Amino acid sequence: MTTTQRPPTLDPLAVSRWQRSAPPASPWLHEEVARRMLERLQWIKLQPQAWAHWGALRGGLEAHAQLASRYPDSACFVAEAHSDRAQQAMKNIAKPWWNPKQWMAAPTRFEAPPPASVDMLWANMALHEAADPQALLAQWHQALKVNGFLMFSCLGPDTARELRALYAQLGWPPAGHQLTDMHDWGDMLVQTGFAEPVMDMERITLTYETPARLLQELRELGRNFHPARFPALRGRAWKARLEQALGQHLAVGADGRLSLTFEVIYGHALKAQPKIKVSALSAVSVQDMRAMLHDKRDKS
Template identity: 60%
Template sequence: MPSSERPPTLDPAAAARWAALPVRQGLSPWLHEEIASRMLERLDFIRLQPQQWAHWEPLRGGIEAHRQLLQRYPKAPVWLVAGQPSQARAALEASRGRWWQLSRWTGPATALSTPPAGAVQMLWANMLLHHAADPQALIADWHRALAVDGFLMFSCLGPDTLRELRQIYAQKGWPEPAHEFTDMHDWGDMLVHAGFAEPVMDMERITLSYETPERLLAELRELGRNLHGQRFSGLRGRRWRAQLLQALQALARPDEQGRFCLTFEVVYGHALKPVPRHKVQSESQIGLQDMRQMLQARKAGFRQL
């Protein structure tokens, strides 16, 4: 993918370092679990029952949500996909019951690897895409893993996220506190470009409040890092931290009993993988996997007649 088409302010090296960091105590961030629960509600409107499904980066995406997905699809084998094998193993262990619980020994088969092409009917990726240095390549991987008529469910942060913090940094003349997040309409365009059909995008703004600026900063560190290419080039000292904590006093809202508030824009996406379409030319080449999927889809259509 040409560098000109990648997120313009995201530092790929910083993104790789963040992806390699272990999740604190093997626990998923609270906000990620909350957003995953809202994604689960959207599954109620989808009739397709996946025979197999994949969870991309389950430890960061939400272990509690993963347990609920296992209960929703108790017989469907699942693929746990993570950039770090240790995180996939940690997610598997965290999602299992205690050794004396029956669910630990009777749950669906689980693979700790990327699924083969066309292997899964659902792909779940919560709060991942905004950290990707090459999001179009990641979306292409998702499309490749899905079977024809399979569906993608994902969420990520949108451009209004941390707008209060960005204003404070701008007023202080500091570099940006985070890279720029992509608009939901651009995500929809990328999905279509990758071969998905009928993308449905929506968003909501969530306001989180904190008792102290210190707690606010601690939660931000759980959610991610500043991946902006023009961020501060080195560590800051205690004096700068004191200035930051003082500046964060501007986030206190009287209508929230003086708590410190931040806005998060959450983007939700859903899309289908359609039957491959090929232009009729004097000479056309169709891959063997595409041919199999087209024939299977045609047979399924005849059975419904």
């Protein structure tokens, strides 16, 4: 995969449809990953004056409440892909005007942050669904102030490896689009202009009582975005065959439950001071010039 093009096995139209129709709630796995991301904030000393939550509705409403409690004096931007999703997020996050907590709280705006406006950008379980991840990283980079930091998570290539292997064994089209490797995300961060990227990964194994419950969980988490996926809806007979195959071929623990692997990638990176190439004729943006002058005053 090149870092200047969208993932080669992701259908952008399918992604757009899913982002509009996805359940307006945070799946359990997203909240669990967000909880583990929150633990990593103990190593971050910077107290942001303003921060952004990218995709809060699906990324973790419980996590948003904890972040707001952690940074009570910080302004917040909640960015959603579509206006109707922003309205849903507002209903779940905004406090009523008559609530006394609203009077003293820092403002929350339900829109994408302006350029160079936030010290932290939080994006949980969103990047692997981006039709153009390089462009999305560029948006995040632009929104951050110099020395601001990005915290994100996404799914990695080993996600649902058992299901992928089963589809291949049955001669079916791919079960999902190819997911980007942790090291490739690090390279893309650097190419976008981020500095000091720190990447790590873990595998989470979820267990299910029945194949039907497993499939329900997958439907809550996302869809198959592969361009070569089944071209039409399947019937009840196909679903019954799939559930039977899952029961026969997936690993079963001592408790009789079916197991499915999820690879979760965590990333952290800084927006460094812009580097200006000086020549006989150099062009410097006003935003970069302000950032450099501000940094010099701080050091002096």
